[in-house]
Amino acid sequence: MFLTKKEEQMCDGEFGETIRKSMDILVALGDIYGASKLVDITSAQVSGVSYKTIGDAGLEYLEDLARDGSGKATINASLNPPGTDLDNWKELGFPEEFAIKQNQIVDAYANLGIYKTCTCTPYLVGNVPRFADHVSWSESSAVAFVNSVIGARTNREGGPAALAAAIVGKTPLYGFHLEQNRKANLIVNVDCKINGADFGALGYIIGKFVGGGVPYFNLMNSPNNNDLKTLGAALASSGSVALYHMENITPEHKNAGKDDVEDIMFVSRDQINETRQKLSTTDKKPDLICLGCPHASLDEIKQVASIVQGKTIKNKLWICTSVSVKATSDRMGYTKIIEQAGGNIVCDTCMVVAPIEDMGFEVIGVNSAKAANYVPSMCGLDVVYNDVENLIQFK
Numbered sequence: 001m002f003l004t005k006k007e008e009q010m011c012d013g014e015f016g017e018t019i020r021k022s023m024d025i026l027v028a029l030g031d032i033y034g035a036s037k038l039v040d041i042t043s044a045q046v047s048g049v050s051y052k053t054i055g056d057a058g059l060e061y062l063e064d065l066a067r068d069g070s071g072k073a074t075i076n077a078s079l080n081p082p083g084t085d086l087d088n089w090k091e092l093g094f095p096e097e098f099a100i101k102q103n104q105i106v107d108a109y110a111n112l113g114i115y116k117t118c119t120c121t122p123y124l125v126g127n128v129p130r131f132a133d134h135v136s137w138s139e140s141s142a143v144a145f146v147n148s149v150i151g152a153r154t155n156r157e158g159g160p161a162a163l164a165a166a167i168v169g170k171t172p173l174y175g176f177h178l179e180q181n182r183k184a185n186l187i188v189n190v191d192c193k194i195n196g197a198d199f200g201a202l203g204y205i206i207g208k209f210v211g212g213g214v215p216y217f218n219l220m221n222s223p224n225n226n227d228l229k230t231l232g233a234a235l236a237s238s239g240s241v242a243l244y245h246m247e248n249i250t251p252e253h254k255n256a257g258k259d260d261v262e263d264i265m266f267v268s269r270d271q272i273n274e275t276r277q278k279l280s281t282t283d284k285k286p287d288l289i290c291l292g293c294p295h296a297s298l299d300e301i302k303q304v305a306s307i308v309q310g311k312t313i314k315n316k317l318w319i320c321t322s323v324s325v326k327a328t329s330d331r332m333g334y335t336k337i338i339e340q341a342g343g344n345i346v347c348d349t350c351m352v353v354a355p356i357e358d359m360g361f362e363v364i365g366v367n368s369a370k371a372a373n374y375v376p377s378m379c380g381l382d383v384v385y386n387d388v389e390n391l392i393q394f395k
């Protein structure tokens, strides 16, 4: 990979150890994937934040990287969800030892200049690249959104690579950064109207089929941004999709080369219904309903508030989101309505990266196919998959 004189000096440690180690990662990646050079990025999104997933070894790595204080992110770089609500962990029943470690991890990232935004939907709260920007994002659902819906360009980075890119402000130029790799290779015709949890089921079906390919969707009805985030999350979790196109919806659909695609698939109402059924692992009633995978938008919170207003919820309810979205929900009175019904808006964390398996829960109700896919494997708990209004039970 070609390096400029300055980049070579960075590799030689002339700008400090943090930058040298970060360049090591970027150059190794570039060499493995045949990148021609490094390219400037405008934004980074760094996963690998929960103490549950990175543990003490991860914390040591971060503290070590920050040790000589020589390198900090200079671009807009934000964190993925940690394993607790960073402020209200005690009230919500998170284990103390875990919460202490978790805060140390987030502080270590902040020392490296990464914002404690702590969300998998940073595009809702200020980390919003522009069309065709090169970026380095690692949360898979956010990668799908930023590539597909915004039209910025990123590979599915690992956490350490996105962190290195944030610190250096560059990423190797290969894969989805290049126009020619952003073409569709599967046409998906959905032959029924779809709503709510149908989008997750559709993403689950297609992700499994297409793996790391680029699907091009023709839908019979127009999705909103919440639907697109749900779809992308499912595609990226049952498969390893980083980019999809949608006829008349996503910004690159006209350049996706759909006329050259040979593989065409049809998805029927029966297949979607069957997949919705299959995503539940039990027919027991959920003891915790956990919404916001990916993190909830303000209008998703508003929708839940309208469902629970003036009622009392039987099971526990968490809506996971960022502190920024919750702040507006507080102002709008949605938080109060949800709390009066017995639910909670939980900031920062989520049902997958929180230690919910150690918090007394057994069956988790979710409206996200990604969460339905990961909660059994990452938490060892059962899930029920359905739309919000069918999950919540009232006293």
Ligand SMILES: C[C@@](O)(CCOP(=O)(O)O)CC(=O)O
Pocket: 046, 047, 048, 049, 050, 053, 054, 080, 081, 120, 138, 139, 140, 141, 159, 352, 353, 374
């Ligand atoms: C499952 C996931 O959404 C969150 C957990 O990942 P991490 O702990 O941030 O590496 C990661 C992903 O899908 O990229």
Ligand code: SF4
Pocket: 080, 081, 120, 141, 233, 292, 293, 294, 295, 320, 349, 350, 351, 352, 353, 370, 371, 374
């Ligand atoms: S599992 Fe879902 S809610 Fe948790 S970080 Fe990933 S996308 Fe966000």
